[in-house]
Amino acid sequence: MKKSQQKPSSKQKSASPKESSSNSSPSVGKCPFTGLAAGGENHQKAYGDDDIMTTQQGVPISDDQNSLKMGTRGPSLLEDQVHREKIFHFDHERIPERVVHARGYGARGYFENYDNLSDLTCADHFQRAGEKTETFVRFSTVAGSAGSPDLARDVRGFAVKFYTKKGNWDLVGNNIPVFFIQDGMKFPDLIHAAKPEPDRGFPQAQTAHDNFWDFMSLMPEATHMIMWIMSDRAIPRSLRFMEGFGVHTFRLVNAKGKSTFVKFHWKPKQGMQSVVWNEAVKINGADPDFHRRDMWNSIKNGDFPEWELGIQILTQKVVDKFPFDILDATKLIPEELAPVRPIGRLVLDQVVDNFFAETEQVAFCTQNIVPGIDHSNDPLLQSRNFSYLDTQLKRLGGPNFTHIPVNAPRCPMRHFQQDGHMAMHNPKGRANYEPNSWEGEERGPRESDAGFKSYPEPAEDDSVKVRQRSETFADHYSQARQFYISQTPIEQEHMVSALVFELSKVKTEGIRTRLMANLLNVDRGLAEKVANGLGMDLPEASEPARQPITDLPESPALSILQNGPGSFSGRKVGVLVTDGLRHKVFKALKSAAEKEGATIEVVAPKVGGVIADDGERIVGDEKLDGGPSVLYDAVAILVSEEGATELAKQPAARDFLADAFAHYKFIAYSREAETLLKDLQLDKKMDDGFIPLMKTKDASIFIETCRKLRFWDRPGA
Ligand code: HDD
Numbered sequence: 001m002k003k004s005q006q007k008p009s010s011k012q013k014s015a016s017p018k019e020s021s022s023n024s025s026p027s028v029g030k031c032p033f034t035g036l037a038a039g040g041e042n043h044q045k046a047y048g049d050d051d052i053m054t055t056q057q058g059v060p061i062s063d064d065q066n067s068l069k070m071g072t073r074g075p076s077l078l079e080d081q082v083h084r085e086k087i088f089h090f091d092h093e094r095i096p097e098r099v100v101h102a103r104g105y106g107a108r109g110y111f112e113n114y115d116n117l118s119d120l121t122c123a124d125h126f127q128r129a130g131e132k133t134e135t136f137v138r139f140s141t142v143a144g145s146a147g148s149p150d151l152a153r154d155v156r157g158f159a160v161k162f163y164t165k166k167g168n169w170d171l172v173g174n175n176i177p178v179f180f181i182q183d184g185m186k187f188p189d190l191i192h193a194a195k196p197e198p199d200r201g202f203p204q205a206q207t208a209h210d211n212f213w214d215f216m217s218l219m220p221e222a223t224h225m226i227m228w229i230m231s232d233r234a235i236p237r238s239l240r241f242m243e244g245f246g247v248h249t250f251r252l253v254n255a256k257g258k259s260t261f262v263k264f265h266w267k268p269k270q271g272m273q274s275v276v277w278n279e280a281v282k283i284n285g286a287d288p289d290f291h292r293r294d295m296w297n298s299i300k301n302g303d304f305p306e307w308e309l310g311i312q313i314l315t316q317k318v319v320d321k322f323p324f325d326i327l328d329a330t331k332l333i334p335e336e337l338a339p340v341r342p343i344g345r346l347v348l349d350q351v352v353d354n355f356f357a358e359t360e361q362v363a364f365c366t367q368n369i370v371p372g373i374d375h376s377n378d379p380l381l382q383s384r385n386f387s388y389l390d391t392q393l394k395r396l397g398g399p400n401f402t403h404i405p406v407n408a409p410r411c412p413m414r415h416f417q418q419d420g421h422m423a424m425h426n427p428k429g430r431a432n433y434e435p436n437s438w439e440g441e442e443r444g445p446r447e448s449d450a451g452f453k454s455y456p457e458p459a460e461d462d463s464v465k466v467r468q469r470s471e472t473f474a475d476h477y478s479q480a481r482q483f484y485i486s487q488t489p490i491e492q493e494h495m496v497s498a499l500v501f502e503l504s505k506v507k508t509e510g511i512r513t514r515l516m517a518n519l520l521n522v523d524r525g526l527a528e529k530v531a532n533g534l535g536m537d538l539p540e541a542s543e544p545a546r547q548p549i550t551d552l553p554e555s556p557a558l559s560i561l562q563n564g565p566g567s568f569s570g571r572k573v574g575v576l577v578t579d580g581l582r583h584k585v586f587k588a589l590k591s592a593a594e595k596e597g598a599t600i601e602v603v604a605p606k607v608g609g610v611i612a613d614d615g616e617r618i619v620g621d622e623k624l625d626g627g628p629s630v631l632y633d634a635v636a637i638l639v640s641e642e643g644a645t646e647l648a649k650q651p652a653a654r655d656f657l658a659d660a661f662a663h664y665k666f667i668a669y670s671r672e673a674e675t676l677l678k679d680l681q682l683d684k685k686m687d688d689g690f691i692p693l694m695k696t697k698d699a700s701i702f703i704e705t706c707r708k709l710r711f712w713d714r715p716g717a
Helices: 041-045 081-091 184-194 210-218 220-229 277-286 290-300 316-321 355-360 379-396 478-485 489-504 509-519 524-534 583-596 641-648 651-662 671-679 696-708
Strands: 104-113 132-141 156-164 167-174 250-253 259-268 306-313 340-350 572-577 599-604 634-638 667-669 690-692
Touching: 104 156, 104 290, 104 355, 132 340, 167 259, 184 210, 184 379, 210 220, 210 509, 220 478, 220 509, 259 340, 277 290, 277 489, 277 651, 290 340, 489 509, 489 524, 509 524, 572 583, 572 651, 583 599, 583 634, 583 696, 634 651, 634 671, 634 696, 641 651, 641 671, 651 667, 651 671, 667 671, 667 696, 690 696
Parallel strands: 572 599, 572 634, 634 667, 667 690
Antiparallel strands: 104 132, 104 340, 132 156, 156 167, 250 259, 259 306, 306 340
């Protein structure tokens, strides 16, 4: 065979459609000293002519298909530097995955500041209304490895890097405002317990196992967090529809040196929404990349995810009224006690150029703060400050990870740190130490009074070295109860089911019993329901470290359902179609959805699509068994009678409807769909969640109804 026959032609190569890049802004994501874009795009171009493949040394390659051999069937030659370099590089492509938050998804965007906040902070990016600061955000799950599914029941990481003019500020938060533990010393234990059990190496990305609940049952301080992870917060419908929290109390410090304690909140513009557990399990099978795909698609479609940044200002009055310690990360400050003041918005408007270059290499560090923002003494935060810097060294291979474009500040960087692996930025000139007596260019950078100063917090008078937890951290149950009673009955039911599910996977009875003994200190009704679901007797309540406060008021802000968006914007309808569907109604549905800011996806028996009643083709977005209803917020069945009869024979179509019904979704149906509904006996279960879709005007009625997101009144679905 001739060599030319073994290579794909250039025509074949160009057959794949080129995706248009939304990353057009030239200045965004550029590292100031290398000038390279965050994705490394410019770097590639630096090799020379755009079209010619080269080695890493820039040498043009003539054949990328065949290694060098002695004769066509002969032994390979060691001198083949092109082959060697390619395989060598491939062998070293992986870096250690993050020990936690390994699975994540990043995007670029900006933060727009609303007001001059100089009364509270001298942080540069909070001084001028309307000013935009470049940001990079990475969302993540905690326990699963990089390839685990998106809809695991888990906390979601919400890490934001602000490239401010005075350096990088990282707000490394979660979608849950509290944490499992009070002192970072327990973090390795927590993570060991949550990860796959060390002898058997499973379960992956799940907390439903003995080790996790063993640890939980022995750590009463985790009880509040247990309430959150057993709630729907742990299975968000989209990363776009979840809140974010800085968790710890932080300090803002103004130019006069006055300090104010604050908590940071991210509120999603499109409101909160979660899925139900049975749906989450099925999404993980149907589309393990559900969240990242959703993020990618919405940014690509110009439907930019947006959050408002808010602060709770912890005035002395608030602190005095708060019956817990503001340094305890297992407690939140109810919004009813300290309202959240919006101070700016975050818009994610660019996908990354390259997943590895940005999402994988981005290095968040809690100690990355800027003048005007400072740490509090929260022991969890203090421990984090040590851990993050340390982990980046291991993960990114050396101390110069700030030279990677995604981590480099966008403002000038001048210091005397030098050398080390992969050093891209060394001091210029003669001086590399301070003080020095050189002048002019040779002198190098010097300190400034306007630089970062730690808030001079006085130490407590009687402080001595101790390994002790403050007594003010001792109440582990009151806020757990407050969270539970602040949920709607449906949300409470979900929590009960989640606890029953998780504990039913625990094989050791003593662990369940111990956990139930703790739950009794939260709420007897909750404990009784869980015990009933497990088929076990309730034990005696455990002895709390401090008697809980039982009359904390409900906090409606803690419920997802009480804070719905009131809009169907950003959501998706799955339209199940067959040949012969009424095209006019289909068009009306599409335009009603678009008017609302929602989208539709066509689910057809064949991906090539269907022929509508007017002879026009409607192309499918998904083939029926690739587009189950769990991927959509609501469904519509637009079919012909023949089509419905045909669909009734197909398990995927039956599941499509049965699942939509069981997951409380709104279901629009054309008259012709009744055969299918009857076949599933859904005609007898019709409720207000079913919306007839006979005429064009019905389409907008359906979309307006969908603003409630789910039909929770459906009994026993
Ligand atoms: Fe952490 C990663 C959030 C406690 C140690 N953490 C990591 C990430 C997020 C959080 C969002 C992923 C960042 C990214 O996308 O790259 N972590 C939190 C929150 C905590 C918390 C909100 C409690 C309020 N973490 C925590 C403690 C420790 C760590 C107490 C250790 C003492 N976290 C790490 C780490 C990670 C990390 C090992 C792994 C990868 C990384 O840092 O960059 O250093």
